[in-house]
Amino acid sequence: MDLADVENVTFNDQGLAPVIAQDATTGVVLMLAWMDAEALRRTLSTRRATYWSRSRRSYWVKGETSGHTQTVREVRLDCDRDAILLLVDQVGAACHTGQATCFDVYEPLLRQENHAVVSA
Numbered sequence: 001m002d003l004a005d006v007e008n009v010t011f012n013d014q015g016l017a018p019v020i021a022q023d024a025t026t027g028v029v030l031m032l033a034w035m036d037a038e039a040l041r042r043t044l045s046t047r048r049a050t051y052w053s054r055s056r057r058s059y060w061v062k063g064e065t066s067g068h069t070q071t072v073r074e075v076r077l078d079c080d081r082d083a084i085l086l087l088v089d090q091v092g093a094a095c096h097t098g099q100a101t102c103f104d105v106y107e108p109l110l111r112q113e114n115h116a117v118v119s120a
Helices: 003-008 037-046
Strands: 017-023 029-035 050-053 058-061 070-077 084-090
Touching: 003 037, 029 037, 029 050, 029 084, 037 050, 037 058, 037 070
Parallel strands: 017 084
Antiparallel strands: 017 029, 050 058, 070 084
16 A cells, blocks of 8 residues: 555544454554544654544554554555554554553453364
8 A cells, every 4th residue: 555545444423434453464453543534644754653542533553652653564445445454563452451462452252162173
C-alpha cells in the first residue's frame, strides 16, 4: 500500500477505520486501534504506527511516550477496504496495561474444543 491508496480506503461515518496490529514475525495479534486518512498517511510515510485516539481526539504515535514502538513492515486492507492490518515489529508491550498483547488480558470468551477428526 502506498500514499495514493489512502483515497481507496472506506472510512466509517466518523472518518475512521479499525486497525489491527499484528507482529510481523510471530503472527500474534497485538492490538486494535483506529485511523483516519491522515493517521494512515503518516503511518505510510514514516513507517511508525500512528493512530487516532477517539477519547483524546488527537493523533498518537505508538511508543512515543512509552518507548514501546511499532515499526510498520507492511500495510494491508481487507477485501471491503474498510479495515486495516499493520504487520509490525513491536518493541516492548503492545497493550497500555503492560501486557505483550491486548488480547491476553482476559479469559477467552470461547475456547477451541478438542474434536476428533473423522476421515472418510
